[in-house]
Amino acid sequence: MEALIDTHAHLDFPEFSDLEAVLSRAAQKGVAEIITIGIDLPSSAKAVELAQSRPELYATVGIHPHDAFDLDPRSLDRLRDLARRDRVLAVGEIGLDYYRDRQPRPLQRECLHRQLELACEVGLPVVFHIRDAYDDFMSIIKTYVGSLQGVVLHCFSGDWAIARRCLDLGFYLSVPGTVTFPKATKLQEVVRRAPLDRLLLETDAPYLTPVPFRGKPNEPSYVFHTAEKVAELRGASLTEVARQTTRNAHGVFRMEETQSSRWVSA
Ligand SMILES: [Zn+2]
Numbered sequence: 001m002e003a004l005i006d007t008h009a010h011l012d013f014p015e016f017s018d019l020e021a022v023l024s025r026a027a028q029k030g031v032a033e034i035i036t037i038g039i040d041l042p043s044s045a046k047a048v049e050l051a052q053s054r055p056e057l058y059a060t061v062g063i064h065p066h067d068a069f070d071l072d073p074r075s076l077d078r079l080r081d082l083a084r085r086d087r088v089l090a091v092g093e094i095g096l097d098y099y100r101d102r103q104p105r106p107l108q109r110e111c112l113h114r115q116l117e118l119a120c121e122v123g124l125p126v127v128f129h130i131r132d133a134y135d136d137f138m139s140i141i142k143t144y145v146g147s148l149q150g151v152v153l154h155c156f157s158g159d160w161a162i163a164r165r166c167l168d169l170g171f172y173l174s175v176p177g178t179v180t181f182p183k184a185t186k187l188q189e190v191v192r193r194a195p196l197d198r199l200l201l202e203t204d205a206p207y208l209t210p211v212p213f214r215g216k217p218n219e220p221s222y223v224f225h226t227a228e229k230v231a232e233l234r235g236a237s238l239t240e241v242a243r244q245t246t247r248n249a250h251g252v253f254r255m256e257e258t259q260s261s262r263w264v265s266a
């Protein structure tokens with residue numbers, strides 16, 4: 001079995017207090033690497049700490065649109081400091097959420113701009129959380145696309161037309177466990193039609209649990225079921241899907257470079 005990567009999990013959440021058990025179940029399912037994602041300053045700091053404690057873990061740091069009120073010059077300085085730490089692969093998850101609308105939209109956009117500037121400054125790719133906001137996302141990203149190291153749309157939720165525009169700009173689409181839901185026809189179409197070399201796999205654990213574990217908290221080992229569904233939808237082998245999506249993650253997040261800088265210099 002080729003190694004899988006869960007490119008988006010929230011391992012600092014209380015659901016994962018028994019981290020050893022979670023990581024061992026992941027390893028049993030072939031999940032060799034996991035990226036744990038920051039959503040605010042405390043979770044970003046925790047993500048970095050986790051990533052520096054285990055060779056299979058990596059981190060991202062960022063402030064989620066739900067926490068946009070948190071961003072001020074001081075927190076931005078703190079985020080910049082975290083972004084430069086060892087084992088940090090990207091700035092994220094950042095973005096726009098017009099579905100939940102927990103923060104005023106102008107504030108969400110302001111928070112996004114400041115963190116995109118930060119990503120350009122520190123030279124890291126970006127993991128985006130975009131819900132019901134692809135139009136604004138597209139107009140904002142235009143300014144930055146030439147200066148960003150890479151763009152990942154986590155939990156991609158657009159239709160094929162939006163996917164096509166994102167692919168044309170060189171972005172990666174990350175596929176969550178919801179692709180296993182019978183009603184997820186829009187996402188399934190995207191997964192069928194997108195080139196395999198632009199897809200990533202994720203859990204967004206503890207959320208978005210795939211079939212057959214729907215109703216339970218999600219965890220990184222379940223990314224295996226997402227990989228199986230992607231293989232089925234594309235008429236590809238699980239081996240091919242695992243190999244290519246792992247290669248994609250290593251490429252966009254420059255994981256091998258990060259690993260060697262950490263483990264050679266240590
Ligand atoms: Zn998200």
Ligand SMILES: [Zn+2]
Pocket residue numbers: 008010037093204
């Ligand atoms: Zn997330």
